[in-house]
Amino acid sequence: MVSSPPSDHPPTSSELAFREIPGSYGVPFFGPIKDRYDYFYNQGKDEFFKSRIQKYNSTVFRTNMPPGPFISSDPRVVAVLDSKSFTVLFDNSKVEKKDVLDGTYMPSLSFFGGYRVCAFLDTDESSHRALKSFFIAFLASSHAKFIPYLRTGLSELFANLESEIADKKSANFNVNSDNMAFDFVFRLVTGSDPAETKLKSKGPVTVNTWLALQLAPLGTAGLKYVPNFIDDIIHTVRLPFFVIKSGYKKLYNAVYASASSLLDEAEKSGIKRDEACHNLVFLAGFNAFGGMKVLFPSLIKWIASGGESLHRRLADEIRSVMKEEVQITFAALEKMPLTKSVVYETLRIDPPVPFQYATAREDIVVESHDSAFQIKKGETIFGYQPLATKDPKVFKNPNDFVPDRFVGDGEKLIKYVYWSNAREIDTPSPDNKQCPAKDLVVLCCRLMLVELFLRYDTFTAETGKVSLGASVTITSLTKAV
Numbered sequence: 001m002v003s004s005p006p007s008d009h010p011p012t013s014s015e016l017a018f019r020e021i022p023g024s025y026g027v028p029f030f031g032p033i034k035d036r037y038d039y040f041y042n043q044g045k046d047e048f049f050k051s052r053i054q055k056y057n058s059t060v061f062r063t064n065m066p067p068g069p070f071i072s073s074d075p076r077v078v079a080v081l082d083s084k085s086f087t088v089l090f091d092n093s094k095v096e097k098k099d100v101l102d103g104t105y106m107p108s109l110s111f112f113g114g115y116r117v118c119a120f121l122d123t124d125e126s127s128h129r130a131l132k133s134f135f136i137a138f139l140a141s142s143h144a145k146f147i148p149y150l151r152t153g154l155s156e157l158f159a160n161l162e163s164e165i166a167d168k169k170s171a172n173f174n175v176n177s178d179n180m181a182f183d184f185v186f187r188l189v190t191g192s193d194p195a196e197t198k199l200k201s202k203g204p205v206t207v208n209t210w211l212a213l214q215l216a217p218l219g220t221a222g223l224k225y226v227p228n229f230i231d232d233i234i235h236t237v238r239l240p241f242f243v244i245k246s247g248y249k250k251l252y253n254a255v256y257a258s259a260s261s262l263l264d265e266a267e268k269s270g271i272k273r274d275e276a277c278h279n280l281v282f283l284a285g286f287n288a289f290g291g292m293k294v295l296f297p298s299l300i301k302w303i304a305s306g307g308e309s310l311h312r313r314l315a316d317e318i319r320s321v322m323k324e325e326v327q328i329t330f331a332a333l334e335k336m337p338l339t340k341s342v343v344y345e346t347l348r349i350d351p352p353v354p355f356q357y358a359t360a361r362e363d364i365v366v367e368s369h370d371s372a373f374q375i376k377k378g379e380t381i382f383g384y385q386p387l388a389t390k391d392p393k394v395f396k397n398p399n400d401f402v403p404d405r406f407v408g409d410g411e412k413l414i415k416y417v418y419w420s421n422a423r424e425i426d427t428p429s430p431d432n433k434q435c436p437a438k439d440l441v442v443l444c445c446r447l448m449l450v451e452l453f454l455r456y457d458t459f460t461a462e463t464g465k466v467s468l469g470a471s472v473t474i475t476s477l478t479k480a481v
């Protein structure tokens with residue numbers, strides 16, 4: 001039996017007592033369906049977890065996770081929902097991360113050219129080490145391109161938003177942000193502008209369809225007049241790859257043709273050329289584009305919610321730093337504590353990838369703030385990150401967006417922000433499953449705010465929900481005078 005690693009959470013006053021993990025899986029077949037209905041329709045995600053935390057008086061409990069029958073063969077999990085127990089998911093000596101990216105089911109390998117791509121590999125698999133090292137080296141060698149490529153993309157983004165507002169009085173942020181994210185990632189990986197390849201402007205639509213087909217069992221169509229039992233069909237059958245087969249092929253061919261120097265590097269490190277290319281498509285389409293698709297609208301939604309007073313403070317900070325600098329650099333961004341803080345606060349309050357799964361490699365002990373629990377070898381552990389990063393024992397007023405939360409003394413709380421599949425103070429490596437682009441993602445968000453508040457004094461937006469996060473419509477942009 002292995003116990004939890006020394007925790008960076010405040011010590012508890014005494015040794016924690018062992019407790020049987022509460023909760024049940026119900027009757028086979030019907031239990032998982034009942035949980036699925038509660039999760040999607042009767043209660044909704046947050047209430048599903050919160051009501052069970054109350055019922056069992058525990059942030060660790062047993063439950064089924066969707067999709068369940070007939071897609072996943074075993075939907076049973078142990079949920080870990082506080083900031084402390086959640087960290088077991090990052091300890092790769094105790095948990096295995098094989099084929100758990102989408103939870104209790106694995107999409108058909110046809111979506112990935114027949115390969116189990118990096119994000120589905122466990123740290124014990126040699127191909128994980130090879131691919132992750134390749135990605136880390138690629139990102140390190142691209143460092144100098146990040147800021148110029150992003151600035152070009154952001155200039156286009158704001159010009160498009162302005163012209164849409166001039167034409168139609170409002171602008172769809174999500175569509176424009178998707179286009180920018182796709183162009184940025186494609187250029188980073190291949191060195192080419194996607195419009196100059198055979199993809200033309202079809203990249204985002206192709207990737208959106210490819211993503212939706214893989215991820216459909218984890219969401220709902222959310223259509224008002226569709227009865228639940230009809231909507232629930234998407235949780236019972238896998239959607240087929242052939243719908244997007246020709247689109248995927250075009251995407252693959254565009255990357256294959258343009259990323260030749262990167263593919264040469266992959267071959268030199270022993271990775272097959274086609275395997276490397278399918279991995280690059282997944283990295284660009286799922287990891288990068290998929291993540292940005294959720295995160296950028298979420299950032300703008302929360303910044304909009306801060307209103308004119310927050311906008312004034314951000315604009316003052318950004319402009320006063322930029323008055324002293326010739327251009328935007330990594331060092332200049334470090335001098336903007338409020339800008340940094342609001343980015344971490346967005347990642348805390350709305351982690352863009354909310355679910356994490358793993359399997360216990362052996363019998364282990366997991367501690368919440370109140371109790372210790374034994375998890376058996378082979379059991380699936382599941383974390384719902386929005387609750388872990390809103391743990392009231394770690395964050396004051398956890399449900400409020402507090403712009404200054406991570407300023408000054410608040411910086412010591414950064415380690416409890418887990419969006420990258422690790423603590424924010426950890427470093428991505430071939431031995432862990434942390435997002436290798438962790439620093440790039442934070443940079444993208446900071447730079448988006450810098451470009452926004454160099455151009456505009458304030459802005460307004462209407463926000464709502466779409467299947468993968470927030471929808472944002474910009475209703476006004478007030479130019480800086």
Ligand code: HEM
Pocket residue numbers: 097101118119120121132135283287288289290291292293295352353355356357419420421432433434435436437440441
């Ligand atoms: C806003 C953007 C992004 C978000 C929110 C995000 C988030 C994440 C998360 C949560 C994971 C862990 C998944 C899991 O195992 O549960 C991950 C893994 C990964 N991400 Fe990111 N990511 C983003 C952008 C990127 C970019 C730009 C790249 C590369 C250019 C990238 C490459 C990867 C790769 C290769 C993995 C798999 C790591 C491994 O298997 O060890 N991500 N990302």
